[in-house]
Amino acid sequence: MSTLLLEAERVKSYYHTREGTVKAVDDVSLDVENGIILGLAGESGCGKSTLMNTLMMKIRPPLYLVDGEIIVDGERISKMERKEIKKKIWGVKISLVPQSALNALMPTKRIIDFIRDVVKFHVDVSDGEIVSMARKRFEELNLPEDSLYLYPHELSGGMKQRAVIAISTLLNPKLLIVDEPTSALDVSTQKRVLKLLLDLKKFKIIDSIVFVTHDIAVLRQIADRLVIMYAGKIVESGTLEDVLSNPKHPYTAGLIHAVITPEPEIRKRGLVSIPGEPPNLINPPSGCRFHPRCLHAMPICKKVVPELVDISNGRKVSCHLVKA
Amino acid sequence: MIPPILKNLLRIKKFDISVSIILFITLVGIIGPFVYTVDPTALHAPPEVPPNNKYPLGTDSYGRDLLAQLLHGIRSSLYIGLTASLISLAIGVTIGAVAGFKGGITDDSLMLVTNVVYALPSIMLMMLIAAYLKERNPLFVALIIGLTSWPWVARAVRSQLMSLKSRDFLAISRMAALSDLKIMFEDLIPNMASYIFMAFVLLMSGAMIAEAGLSMIGLGVTRGVSLGIILYWAQLLESVRRGLWWWFIPPGACLVSLATSMLLLSTSLDEYFSPRLRGR
Amino acid sequence: MLLKVKDLSKTFIVGLLRKKEIHAVRKVSFNIKKGEFISLVGESGSGKTTTSRMILRILKPSSGSVIFEGKDPWALHKIEDLKWYWKQVHGIFQDPFASFNPLYKVDRILYQTFNLLNIESDAEKEHLVKESLKEVGLRPEEVLGRYPHELSGGQRQRIMIARCYLLKPKLIIADEPISMIDASTRAGILKLFSDLRNNYGTSVIFITHDLGLAYYVSDRIMIMHNGSIVEEGTPDEIMEHPKHHYTMRLKEDVPLLYRKWKGF
Ligand SMILES: Nc1ncnc2c1ncn2[C@@H]1O[C@H](COP(=O)(O)OP(=O)(O)OP(=O)(O)O)[C@@H](O)[C@H]1O
Ligand SMILES: Nc1ncnc2c1ncn2[C@@H]1O[C@H](COP(=O)(O)OP(=O)(O)OP(=O)(O)O)[C@@H](O)[C@H]1O
Ligand SMILES: [Mg+2]
Ligand SMILES: [Mg+2]
Numbered sequence: 098m099s100t101l102l103l104e105a106e107r108v109k110s111y112y113h114t115r116e117g118t119v120k121a122v123d124d125v126s127l128d129v130e131n132g133i134i135l136g137l138a139g140e141s142g143c144g145k146s147t148l149m150n151t152l153m154m155k156i157r158p159p160l161y162l163v164d165g166e167i168i169v170d171g172e173r174i175s176k177m178e179r180k181e182i183k184k185k186i187w188g189v190k191i192s193l194v195p196q197s198a199l200n201a202l203m204p205t206k207r208i209i210d211f212i213r214d215v216v217k218f219h220v221d222v223s224d225g226e227i228v229s230m231a232r233k234r235f236e237e238l239n240l241p242e243d244s245l246y247l248y249p250h251e252l253s254g255g256m257k258q259r260a261v262i263a264i265s266t267l268l269n270p271k272l273l274i275v276d277e278p279t280s281a282l283d284v285s286t287q288k289r290v291l292k293l294l295l296d297l298k299k300f301k302i303i304d305s306i307v308f309v310t311h312d313i314a315v316l317r318q319i320a321d322r323l324v325i326m327y328a329g330k331i332v333e334s335g336t337l338e339d340v341l342s343n344p345k346h347p348y349t350a351g352l353i354h355a356v357i358t359p360e361p362e363i364r365k366r367g368l369v370s371i372p373g374e375p376p377n378l379i380n381p382p383s384g385c386r387f388h389p390r391c392l393h394a395m396p397i398c399k400k401v402v403p404e405l406v407d408i409s410n411g412r413k414v415s416c417h418l419v420k421a
Numbered sequence: 422m423i424p425p426i427l428k429n430l431l432r433i434k435k436f437d438i439s440v441s442i443i444l445f446i447t448l449v450g451i452i453g454p455f456v457y458t459v460d461p462t463a464l465h466a467p468p469e470v471p472p473n474n475k476y477p478l479g480t481d482s483y484g485r486d487l488l489a490q491l492l493h494g495i496r497s498s499l500y501i502g503l504t505a506s507l508i509s510l511a512i513g514v515t516i517g518a519v520a521g522f523k524g525g526i527t528d529d530s531l532m533l534v535t536n537v538v539y540a541l542p543s544i545m546l547m548m549l550i551a552a553y554l555k556e557r558n559p560l561f562v563a564l565i566i567g568l569t570s571w572p573w574v575a576r577a578v579r580s581q582l583m584s585l586k587s588r589d590f591l592a593i594s595r596m597a598a599l600s601d602l603k604i605m606f607e608d609l610i611p612n613m614a615s616y617i618f619m620a621f622v623l624l625m626s627g628a629m630i631a632e633a634g635l636s637m638i639g640l641g642v643t644r645g646v647s648l649g650i651i652l653y654w655a656q657l658l659e660s661v662r663r664g665l666w667w668w669f670i671p672p673g674a675c676l677v678s679l680a681t682s683m684l685l686l687s688t689s690l691d692e693y694f695s696p697r698l699r700g701r
Numbered sequence: 702m703l704l705k706v707k708d709l710s711k712t713f714i715v716g717l718l719r720k721k722e723i724h725a726v727r728k729v730s731f732n733i734k735k736g737e738f739i740s741l742v743g744e745s746g747s748g749k750t751t752t753s754r755m756i757l758r759i760l761k762p763s764s765g766s767v768i769f770e771g772k773d774p775w776a777l778h779k780i781e782d783l784k785w786y787w788k789q790v791h792g793i794f795q796d797p798f799a800s801f802n803p804l805y806k807v808d809r810i811l812y813q814t815f816n817l818l819n820i821e822s823d824a825e826k827e828h829l830v831k832e833s834l835k836e837v838g839l840r841p842e843e844v845l846g847r848y849p850h851e852l853s854g855g856q857r858q859r860i861m862i863a864r865c866y867l868l869k870p871k872l873i874i875a876d877e878p879i880s881m882i883d884a885s886t887r888a889g890i891l892k893l894f895s896d897l898r899n900n901y902g903t904s905v906i907f908i909t910h911d912l913g914l915a916y917y918v919s920d921r922i923m924i925m926h927n928g929s930i931v932e933e934g935t936p937d938e939i940m941e942h943p944k945h946h947y948t949m950r951l952k953e954d955v956p957l958l959y960r961k962w963k964g965f
Contacts, residue, residue, distance in 0.1 A: 114851065116842075140883045141855025159851075196854050196881070197798030204584045243721070250587035251715055254795045254877070255745025255910075277854065280880035283744040283910035284954040288962065295965065311855070311883030314913075314956040318965050341958075355888060358913045358957045359940055370888035374838055589799040592759045596791060597813035598784045611804050 101168075102272050102305050103129040103152065103191070108165030110151040113158070117379040121147040121160075123329040126405070129272065134298065134306045136320030136337070138313055138352065140375050144329045145309045146196055149274050152307075153193050154182050170271055188219050192270035194262050196277045196309075201261050202249040209245040212264055219268055234263040237296075239289055255282045259290060266297060273297070274307045279315060291319050314358050317341065325349045328376045328386040331405055335412035345414040348387050385417065393418055435689035439682035446679055450495030461489035461646050472667050479667040482658045490646050491671050498648040498676070501563045501632045506624035508567025513574025514617060520575070521582030522605060532579070539572035544634065551640035559642050566631045574620050581613055619687045626683035633676055648672045703904055704733040704756070704790075704872060709765035711751050725751040727928040728765065733872070733904050738894070740907045740915035742951065743925030749908045750795055752925075753874045756906075757792045758783075769872070788817040791870040793878040795908075797857035801849035807860055808845050814867045833863040838889050854881035862890060869901050876908045891918055912955045916940055924948050 105127045112119040121144040129135050139145055147160065154174050156162050167175040170190050174182055187193075195201050203211050212231050216222065222230075232242060238259045244252055252260065262278060275294070279287040297303050308320060316323060317337065324334040325346065333346040344350040351371040357363065373390035376382050382389050388398040397417050405415040430436050466484040470476055478488040520531040550565050551557060585591065585608075594604050629648070635641050636649025637656065655661075655669040711726040726748040733739055741749050754760035756767050758774040767774055774786050794800045801807060811830045820826055831841040837859040844852060844860065852860070858881050865873050873894075879887050895918075897903040909915055915922050916936045923933040924945065932945040943949045956962070 112851070114847075116846070138883075141859075141881065141886055142853040146853060197796065204588065205581065247715060248584065250584065251713070253746040253750060259745075277881055280854075280877075283742075283747075284912060284951060284956070286745040287910065287956070288954045291965070311881070312956070314958045317958055318956050318962055352883070353958075355883075356958050357887070357917055358959075359916045359952075359955060360957050360959055362959050370886075374840070375886070377840060377843055379843070589794045589796060590802040592754070592757075593794070593800050593810065594802070594813065595759065596757065596787045597816045598780060598787055599813070599816060600780070607805075608802050612802070 100131045101128050102131050104168045106166045109163040111163050112160050119378045120329050133321040135322045136316035137309045137324045139326035143326050188268045191272040192265045194265045194275040238263050269302045271304045273303045276309045313356050333414050345419050346416045347391050433689050439686040442682040450499050453492035459486045459489040461493045494646045494648040494651050497559050501559050502625045502629040504563035505566035505628035509571035509624050513571035517575035517578025521579040535572045535575045557643045566628045619690050622683050622687045626680040648676045702732050703735050705768040706731050707766050710763050712763045736902045738905045738920045740919040740922045742915050747925045748928040784817050790872045791868050792874040793861045795876040833866045837863045872904045874906045
């Protein structure tokens with residue numbers, strides 16, 4: 098077994114709002130091994146971004162870590178002081194490319210000035226070095242050099258996103274979390290970004306990647322393991338091949354069937370969507386959270402929350418249909 | 422209940438320290454004169470007495486009570502600082518906002534005016550106006566400072582606005598055919614509130630320093646006291662050489678700590694409102 | 702013809718000292734008929750967003766013309782005319798995080814549309830807003846009264862779509878409107894666009910990088926590269942007989958579910 102870069106144990110993080118508690122991440126355990134690319138997929142609003150923020154300990158009210166432990170590269174960050182996390186963990190051990198590229202950049206600062214601020218916060222290097230580091234990474238991401246000297250609003254959507262990826266990997270973190278990094282990119286740039294992520298890993302600049310997306314076809318290209326999330330819980334995980342070719346959870350199957358790609362296999366199959374709506378996370382359905390939309394629901398599904406059980410070699414499913 | 426934004430701000434040490442200092446000195450300036458009711462301009466105490474029980478901060482060469490002077494001085498310096506910064510803010514924000522929002526020829530001409538005022542050495546301008554006025558009460562001094570120190574605010578507000586203008590949410594409001602005025606007041610100004618407040622704090626510390634500067638060259642208020650005026654007299658009668666420390670240290674320290682805590686306050690606000698990727 | 706775009710161009714000038722021109726859009730021309738669903742596909746930075754903003758009357762073109770139902774939106778200045786235009790032509794922006802003013806509840810985005818519609822009664826407004834949210838698969842009680850940062854990316858995108866649904870414009874320009882919406886919800890949203898077309902004759906310019914999606918939903922695909930439209934045709938023509946080398950590359954780069962790319 099390879100070593101674990103990140104371990105999350107029974108993590109619960111909730112938003113306390115006026116309307117009630119949003120159980121956006123509810124009892125999630127997740128390991129990221131050294132040297133893998135882990136893909137996280139799930140419906141919009143199921144808690145993917147929240148989970149990623151939690152793994153980083155980027156937790157601010159109204160979000161609270163209610164329970165659980167998070168260990169990054171041997172350090173128990175769930176117990177650490179925020180200041181220490183900021184200085185020692187973020188950007189250095191684990192870095193997050195947030196979902197919104199524009200909001201991550203400072204609208205009033207040129208990209209290069211922003212990079213200078215970020216880098217100087219963590220390490221002591223000269224301006225010249227920072228510029229050459231940034232230049233190199235920008236070139237690798239196929240961004241014109243001039244764009245370093247522009248303001249964020251002068252870049253196109255895709256360019257902004259790549260700029261944020263470049264900035265996040267500048268300090269060579271061990272684990273890179275990317276939240277929907279390619280959703281604003283055209284396919285060619287997307288492919289380049291994916292290739293770059295693979296290369297960053299190949300050259301050991303970063304060790305592991307957690308890749309969040311709703312686009313399973315993208316995960317198909319790069320992920321080693323797949324984790325499927327539904328309504329704040331992990332419903333299935335396993336190697337990419339296993340999960341795609343033989344989905345065990347009805348929701349996973351539904352998700353895979355809803356993929357649209359220009360392929361004969363899919364044209365034959367037609368477009369299938371999962372009936373019903375995603376559940377309300379303030380007041381989620383009892384038992385299995387998927388049961389109101391599940392075609393195979395049984396009486397037990399309404400009553401008992403299924404555990405995420407290991408069915409073979411790290412393949413985990415949480416469904417009453419599946420026997421361990 | 423404390424609003425969440427204040428709660429977060431209170432976690433920043435710089436913010437706590439600077440706000441406490443400012444609040445403390447301000448309260449002393451406001452309440453002090455009511456508690457310690459000695460007339461700061463009365464000349465009947467013995468001259469140049471060091472601090473003792475009767476005169477807690479001593480007296481100056483003319484026999485004026487220095488504690489009374491300090492309390493009134495803080496009050497009028499704060500008054501001048503506040504009035505001057507509000508005047509600059511009003512002019513600066515209006516000019517900057519109109520220029521940034523309207524663009525085109527309006528922008529060009531307003532920025533021309535701004536740059537002209539900016540390029541004029543403002544201390545010269547202040548001296549000219551001040552020397553012209555024989556009678557100068559605190560309001561006049563505040564006006565002089567306020568009317569000359571707005572250009573950087575106008576420029577800063579304009580550039581903020583330019584960057585806000587390119588934000589998508591503005592285009593969204595525009596597509597709902599909201600009027601320019603509505604967009605200005607609903608989308609633009611509120612998003613600049615924190616920034617404008619920062620400018621205000623900076624202006625205020627600048628204005629208090631400028632007041633002292635004017636006073637030191639003999640162009641300060643002609644009636645009443647201010648921190649600058651106390652320092653002016655202290656300097657005129659060579660208090661430093663003659664070791665009359667109780668004369669110049671208290672007003673100097675008040676001025677410096679007010680001005681630096683305001684700078685500190687604005688950096689802490691900047692830190693709170695700007696970092697994004699740096700990790701919040 | 703609903704919309705005629707002729708020789709539309711935009712040049713940005715950036716940099717303070719070393720001024721530099723960026724030709725973001727170069728002489729783009731195309732027409733759109735009533736009820737037509739067109740996809741605009743192209744690489745990052747090829748000028749898709751810039752084109753859409755010029756049509757939406759947000760960004761002034763450097764040259765060229767936009768004619769909608771015989772009128773040039775850039776010649777309209779009276780507030781009544783502008784209301785008419787934005788009632789007929791409305792857009793969804795690429796970045797759902799930037800589309801919301803962070804200081805207001807998300808309700809504002811939806812209620813703003815009543816500035817363009819003639820609806821007086823508050824009960825009616827509320828009813829319409831709720832209906833539109835349900836249409837895009839959101840529960841009104843879950844999103845109304847919330848601030849934008851309290852919603853996920855896909856939820857925000859759907860609110861923007863609900864806004865268009867409220868207006869029922871004749872032309873919707875949607876810039877990557879569902880890039881953050883997962884496959885299972887996506888089908889419902891696509892159906893919404895086609896319902897609008899069937900029931901109200903709405904035309905759509907769908908900006909996307911996802912050729913697969915474009916292939917499924919559009920009547921016509923336009924491929925944009927470097928500020929120009931380099932190829933256009935029906936989905937079958939584009940997918941089966943791409944002519945421009947750029948289109949071929951685009952086609953190769955679409956991630957597939959059943960095949961892995963070479964070198965990955
Ligand atoms: N600040 C907040 N306050 C209250 N609820 C929130 C907040 N942020 C997010 N939520 C809610 O938490 C749930 C999970 O949100 P999250 O952003 O993690 O979803 P996601 O899986 O990343 O979705 P997407 O793919 O659309 O980005 C959503 O139902 C959302 O409405
Ligand atoms: N406000 C601006 N000022 C200067 N240059 C700009 C501005 N907006 C866009 N550009 C430039 O124009 C070009 C086209 O940008 P545009 O946003 O239209 O691309 P896009 O096709 O939408 O790309 P993406 O798929 O990445 O969103 C880019 O090179 C960009 O840098
Ligand atoms: Mg998300
Ligand atoms: Mg774009």
